[in-house]
Amino acid sequence: xxxxxxxxxxxxxxxxxxxxxxxxxxxxxxxxxxxxxxxxxxxxxxxxxxxxxxxxxxxxxxxxxxxxxxxxxxxxxxxxxxxxxxxxxxxxxxxxxxxxxxxxxxxxxxxxxxxxxxxxxxxxxxxxxxxxxxxxxxxxxxxxxxxxxxxxxxxxxxxxxxxxxxxxxxxxxxxxxxxxxxxxxxxxxxxxxxxxxxxxxxxxxxxxxxxxxxxxxxxxxxxxxxxxxxxxxxxxxxxxxxxxxxxxxxxxxxxxxxxxxxxxxxxxxxxxxxxxxxxxxxxxxxxxxxxxxxxxxxxxxxxxxxxxxxxxxxxxxxxxxxxxxxxxxxxxxxxxxxxxxxxxxxxxxxxxxxxxxxxxxxxxxxxxxxxxxxxxxxxxxxxxx
Amino acid sequence: xxxxxxxxxxxxxxxxxxxxxxxxxxxxxxxxxxxxxxxxxxxxxxxxxxxxxxxxxxxxxxxxxxxxxxxxxxxxxxxxxxxxxxxxxxxxxxxxxxxxxxxxxxxxxxxxxxxxxxxxxxxxxxxxxxxxxxxxxxxxxxxxxxxxxxxxxxxxxxxxxxxxxxxxxxxxxxxxxxxxxxxxxxxxxxxxxxxxxxxxxxxxxxxxxxxxxxxxxxxxxxxxxxxxxxxxxxxxxxxxxxxxxxxxxxxxxxxxxxxxxxxxxxxxxxxxxxxxxxxxxxx
Ligand SMILES: Cc1cc2nc3c(=O)[nH]c(=O)nc-3n(C[C@H](O)[C@H](O)[C@H](O)COP(=O)(O)OP(=O)(O)OC[C@H]3O[C@@H](n4cnc5c(N)ncnc54)[C@H](O)[C@@H]3O)c2cc1C
Ligand code: SF4
Ligand code: SF4
Numbered sequence: 006x007x008x009x010x011x012x013x014x015x016x017x018x019x020x021x022x023x024x025x026x027x028x029x030x031x032x033x034x035x036x037x038x039x040x041x042x043x044x045x046x047x048x049x050x051x052x053x054x055x056x057x058x059x060x061x062x063x064x065x066x067x068x069x070x071x072x073x074x075x076x077x078x079x080x081x082x083x084x085x086x087x088x089x090x091x092x093x094x095x096x097x098x099x100x101x102x103x104x105x106x107x108x109x110x111x112x113x114x115x116x117x118x119x120x121x122x123x124x125x126x127x128x129x130x131x132x133x134x135x136x137x138x139x140x141x142x143x144x145x146x147x148x149x150x151x152x153x154x155x156x157x158x159x160x161x162x163x164x165x166x167x168x169x170x171x172x173x174x175x176x177x178x179x180x181x182x183x184x185x186x187x188x189x190x191x192x193x194x195x196x197x198x199x200x201x202x203x204x205x206x207x208x209x210x211x212x213x214x215x216x217x218x219x220x221x222x223x224x225x226x227x228x229x230x231x232x233x234x235x236x237x238x239x240x241x242x243x244x245x246x247x248x249x250x251x252x253x254x255x256x257x258x259x260x261x262x263x264x265x266x267x268x269x270x271x272x273x274x275x276x277x278x279x280x281x282x283x284x285x286x287x288x289x290x291x292x293x294x295x296x297x298x299x300x301x302x303x304x305x306x307x308x309x310x311x312x313x314x315x316x317x318x319x320x321x322x323x324x325x326x327x328x329x330x331x332x333x334x335x336x337x338x339x340x341x342x343x344x345x346x347x348x349x350x351x352x353x354x355x356x357x358x359x360x361x362x363x364x365x366x367x368x369x370x371x372x373x374x375x376x377x378x379x380x381x382x383x384x385x386x387x388x389x390x
Numbered sequence: 391x392x393x394x395x396x397x398x399x400x401x402x403x404x405x406x407x408x409x410x411x412x413x414x415x416x417x418x419x420x421x422x423x424x425x426x427x428x429x430x431x432x433x434x435x436x437x438x439x440x441x442x443x444x445x446x447x448x449x450x451x452x453x454x455x456x457x458x459x460x461x462x463x464x465x466x467x468x469x470x471x472x473x474x475x476x477x478x479x480x481x482x483x484x485x486x487x488x489x490x491x492x493x494x495x496x497x498x499x500x501x502x503x504x505x506x507x508x509x510x511x512x513x514x515x516x517x518x519x520x521x522x523x524x525x526x527x528x529x530x531x532x533x534x535x536x537x538x539x540x541x542x543x544x545x546x547x548x549x550x551x552x553x554x555x556x557x558x559x560x561x562x563x564x565x566x567x568x569x570x571x572x573x574x575x576x577x578x579x580x581x582x583x584x585x586x587x588x589x590x591x592x593x594x595x596x597x598x599x600x601x602x603x604x605x606x607x608x609x610x611x612x613x614x615x616x617x618x619x620x621x622x623x624x625x626x627x628x629x630x631x632x633x634x635x636x637x638x639x640x641x642x643x644x645x646x647x648x649x650x651x652x653x654x655x656x657x658x659x660x661x662x663x664x665x666x667x668x669x670x671x672x673x
Binding site: 101102104106109110111113115142143146147148149150151266269270295296297298299300301303307310312317319323324325326327328329332333334335337338341342345346349350353354 | 451452474
């Protein structure tokens, strides 16, 4: 079969996702997708469509996450879990450099990267936006991180247009969802008995060609799009309905950068610091938090050394440590660093917000601190410096 | 933002994590707890005054260290290092002939070339003189291109004054050298006090003067305020900041200072760039 064009759609019966998994596996991909582990949906190896949490939805709120079955739910009506794409492009721990002492100097070697291509099923709009933000950090600055680059290049991305939002979602306020942006290889929309697959890339087209899909019937593409658009409308109308439980949160982005950077001495920072445990959960689950620290790991003789990069968080004491002491010694200064970076200085550094509105930091904060609420508490005024 | 000198962007194919191993050719004692390490420069190495390297001792880690030698003698690059902890401690246990890792140079530089014709004041505190020394060398070498030039330097004790033996050399090159200490000893005959106060002895400071400062952050804040009072404009006032640094290439997130990364947008900043954040507590 000739490859479908980029931008074209095919329709497959739901069970045929199995063939998609098998096709990717036979092309050498490690296929991962949503699976239930320890009561949460994460991305893990996927070989069989029966491993997908179809018919399950997630209840999420500040400091709260629970899965439950819902007879009305489709295959992908849960939203994002604690894990994002981040570990697939920036592993929590990885060697950067290996060194061996010789008689006069040190021999260096760059550790192999496990570059078996990875295909990820079930990514949302916010996930894809987060990835493009990470691309700006690791690929588009004056220096390119070669390990990120290699992993990123071999990702096959299968997105899903959301039909349901969790109360913690606020993608609509940042325009990162609930529909998928460009950047996927294949984009899924769920109908009753079928999936529609939108072809997003040449690689995606080559895979789609082998799924024996049919052309969608007239109106089906519109119907699929409408489901996502209706969700977006519900999210926008949320303040009218006051229905926070089913249709997400809202982050006011007007002058957001200046509202934050102009309010660095606002009393709210010390108020939130009284609740924040500085546990760093928010930074670990955030799909764009990219801070890392390199550690030395050496054998007993000291002749063989590995430089290990691991995730770091701006909530730790070490993050800002200098010989004059930590620059951010208090929880107040750390929470302020985190939030102003994410929502304000990120714009200066990378020309984009660092937040995609996925809500993970709200759900996984043990005390339910909600950044949308913190921002609202700073007020809508842009102070004049 | 003013068009600050930007760093030499590395070609994308280079692994920014890869150090070059270079030989320590000499180690000089400077002051108690401070030594200067002369390293054999990697082939083709050049740098601008104010830039820094990441020095690496395998098994211990890396430290950001400014280059303190003359930019025009690129075979040997010097680093004046205060023994602080883990990495600097390991460096202090090295001997000439040992090899250590080096990545760099990184960061922005003092705007030496841009201020030909202007008066220049260098205001340093403690080990903050080290990153300014390459600039002083350049000013001395092209002294006739500048108006008045002064080095205002302060340390805690007289014994902590760096590069004392070169002060007279600088004076002979028509550079005013004013030195102060926080605490005098029996032999000290110079002023006692802080750098900002000493600036008052330079009545010629004004709109045609540029001031470059490096030292403890609190000292730089007071120096900046004093310089502004004496008529220097926010565009012509430069500071070199220090933050925790891990990668030096803008990928690790540690060295952020508000909208910028100290490793790639700094360490040398125009005051105007950072003024809104410089006085914010714990920022
Ligand atoms: C741009 C720049 C230029 C510098 N130039 C010089 C110089 O010319 N001479 C000099 O003596 N010192 C300089 N420093 C400070 C020097 O980097 C630290 O003193 C050194 O990193 C301390 O490391 P340590 O392992 O010996 O200390 P430890 O206290 O054991 O450090 C532990 C950890 O904290 C980090 N760390 C500690 N202090 C600093 C710090 N101040 N900045 C960044 N990371 C830190 C280190 O990366 C290390 O991982 C400079 C710092 C910066 C940012
Ligand atoms: S800050 Fe919170 S809502 Fe925004 S991208 Fe990170 S985890 Fe998601
Ligand atoms: S905001 Fe919440 S998740 Fe983040 S450090 Fe504070 S307590 Fe932990």
